[in-house]
Amino acid sequence: xxxxxxxxxxxxxxxxxxxxxxxxxxxxxxxxxxxxxxxxxxxxxxxxxxxxxxxxxxxxxxxxxxxxxxxxxxxxxxxxxxxxxxxxxxxxxxxxxxxxxxxxxxxxxxxxx
Amino acid sequence: xxxxxxxxxxxxxxxxxxxxxxxxxxxxxxxxxxxxxxxxxxxxxxxxxxxxxxxxxxxxxxxxxxxxxxxxxxxxxxxxxxxxxxxxxxxxxxxxxxxxxxxxxxxxxxxxx
Numbered sequence: 001x002x003x004x005x006x007x008x009x010x011x012x013x014x015x016x017x018x019x020x021x022x023x024x025x026x027x028x029x030x031x032x033x034x035x036x037x038x039x040x041x042x043x044x045x046x047x048x049x050x051x052x053x054x055x056x057x058x059x060x061x062x063x064x065x066x067x068x069x070x071x072x073x074x075x076x077x078x079x080x081x082x083x084x085x086x087x088x089x090x091x092x093x094x095x096x097x098x099x100x101x102x103x104x105x106x107x108x109x110x111x112x113x
Numbered sequence: 114x115x116x117x118x119x120x121x122x123x124x125x126x127x128x129x130x131x132x133x134x135x136x137x138x139x140x141x142x143x144x145x146x147x148x149x150x151x152x153x154x155x156x157x158x159x160x161x162x163x164x165x166x167x168x169x170x171x172x173x174x175x176x177x178x179x180x181x182x183x184x185x186x187x188x189x190x191x192x193x194x195x196x197x198x199x200x201x202x203x204x205x206x207x208x209x210x211x212x213x214x215x216x217x218x219x220x221x222x223x224x225x226x
Binding site for chain 1: 146148153155156157158169172205207214215216217218219220
């Protein structure tokens, strides 16, 4: 059923500092993970992905860490900028068959100038 | 420009009326998805389709219907059976060959009066 009144967790970070956004995923069979960024009133945009045969992947200013033992995913943003303010979602999927992609509840990142 | 187009961006509906949200993509993607997003919450999967003339229920399919008569189109009908239809609806597509990122449209905001 629905979780009435659920509020997004919020992370407030000073501009220039590093941000770490965490996510717990639910399906042990998931082998592909993605981070998305959603700005207000818009659709989510892809940031970075990682497959289960890796535990770390780096992009431009972003790093994703995967801990399959505890089903935990994190997104690290280096030198956080005001333009990074958004809601961040992790998503999980299982390879093969229908590509059902399941999203987490999201974390709101607020960058303090 | 390739992308996903959702229309209308804003829609108002009276209780008891069905409404259809349009989603068109010119990315030549096989898979298409519909998600619902409520304030302060994550994305919940309504329906998804891997190929033309085939679709699967997601986690919250009750009160919704879809069709996939063409590869580029995946309209969503919100029926009068949906008890709480006011929400932000997001359409996405993905290249069906293996795992990969979802490309999202800009969303349609439905308000029931």
